[in-house]
Amino acid sequence: MRYSIKQVAAKTGLSAYTLRFYDKAGLLPFVARDASGYRAFTEGDLLLLKTICCLKDTGMAIADIRQYINLVMAGPKTAKQRATMLQQHRETVVAKQKALAENLHEIDYKLAIYAAPDAENLVAQEWAAASADKQANALSNPFHAR
Amino acid sequence: MRYSIKQVAAKTGLSAYTLRFYDKAGLLPFVARDASGYRAFTEGDLLLLKTICCLKDTGMAIADIRQYINLVMAGPKTAKQRATMLQQHRETVVAKQKALAENLHEIDYKLAIYAAPDAENLVAQEWAAASADKQANALSNPFHAR
DNA sequence: GCTTGCCTTAGAGTGTACTCTAAGGTTTAA
DNA sequence: TTAAACCTTAGAGTACACTCTAAGGCAAGC
Missing domain, CATH: 1.10.1660.10 (Multidrug-efflux Transporter Regulator; Chain: A; Domain 2)
Incomplete structure (x- = not known):
């Protein structure tokens, strides 16, 4: 075929x-x-x-x-060289998996906040903290009250 | 700070x-x-x-x-919209994880061949099959004997 | 024999995410 | 007061992986 x-x-x-x-x-x-x-x-x-x-x-x-x-x-004589290449690549893939899993955990943490019944309150607390942070450093505050 | x-x-x-x-x-x-x-x-x-x-x-x-x-x-009023965005993104990340795991499996399969004690023989068999495939289809064969 | 729908190539164009250069302002320390 | 080491901007350049266009050849059906 x-x-x-x-x-x-x-x-x-x-x-x-x-x-x-x-x-x-x-x-x-x-x-x-x-x-x-x-x-x-x-x-x-x-x-x-x-x-x-x-x-x-x-x-x-x-x-x-x-x-x-x-x-x-x-040809077949390069089998060991191919093994070396793939082994190295394998490690980058495993590292990618690890990073992806960690980032997914982070996303799930955020999602837990946003999906909570009192999400707005929780987010308002983050907001207040970021706002206080700006004021404590005497910087202009983009998190003005709403 | x-x-x-x-x-x-x-x-x-x-x-x-x-x-x-x-x-x-x-x-x-x-x-x-x-x-x-x-x-x-x-x-x-x-x-x-x-x-x-x-x-x-x-x-x-x-x-x-x-x-x-x-x-x-x-502001905090957008919490639900953020949840929607992150939920959608979460699904793409999970899909990425799945694809990565499948591809890693494929790499491990290849590595098992290349790392075997008789790797050269196993690879020579792949080579022979690819070569036969070209001949069966009357195509020029880049897998010439070595 | 002509249209349709494949296929070919070289090379130009696109999208994304940086990465850097040039020109110039600020701060610190000798 | 001047040099070094920061910082700023606009905009040009780079790297990568496609994606497409233009011009043309090949094969099947009407």
Whole structure:
């Protein structure tokens, strides 16, 4: 089975523009051309593209993905180098998860205030504190009474 | 206690450039000026800035953060609107967490292959499959023997 | 044979979020 | 009083990842 660029776009959610952009950027050196010069994706190409999307969606820069793909194209002998790259990337992803969880906790804390039955009162207290803070420092106060 | 832009930069990890950029973008309407026209941050301002960073770090666009700050500046009466905004944002953050966890799983799967004692053999099998895929589709094969 | 709907390329344009430069004012300390 | 180290602004420049336009080739159906 061969897939046209439009079919791959539909399958992956990437636009055809983006796929061509990735090709130009050196991310798709494995994609062959048919007799008319059209890109012809195979199932195996889709697996590699899936890996590319996985790396992209976890925040890897295109230049780094290209480096990874270059290792793939260089053959099985680069397995250990790929492991090193992925291991490093894994750590940035875990760090991202940790940061995201902490920030979510912060959002939930705020939400607990805003969703409380007496939210307006609680928020008015924050407001008063910020206002007092301005006055204590003899600064103009944007939290004027309402 | 008042903080200069440089002190706030050191405290938050944002650059002074970024803080000025945020101010220009309407994210810091609460920051007052001292007699010389210098920005003077209070403790209360740092709390608000922390919220801004929390929203930014979870992927909220600056235009949306400005909208949230506008609600804050409009007073306690906007508590419910803020709750709605944060609730919606919360869902995008949870979705992000889910996607990240799935992608991490994918990375771990790859790593298991690359880190195996016989990694080169396993990778050679992938390689052979991709190569066969090209041949079965009568396409030029970038996975030539090595 | 002509229209429609694909595909190709090079290269220009867009959006977002910074990041920096230039010109100049303020504060502190020698 | 002058140098160093801050601060200010407007606006230009950068980095990144797309996103689109223009000009044109290929393939199928009427």
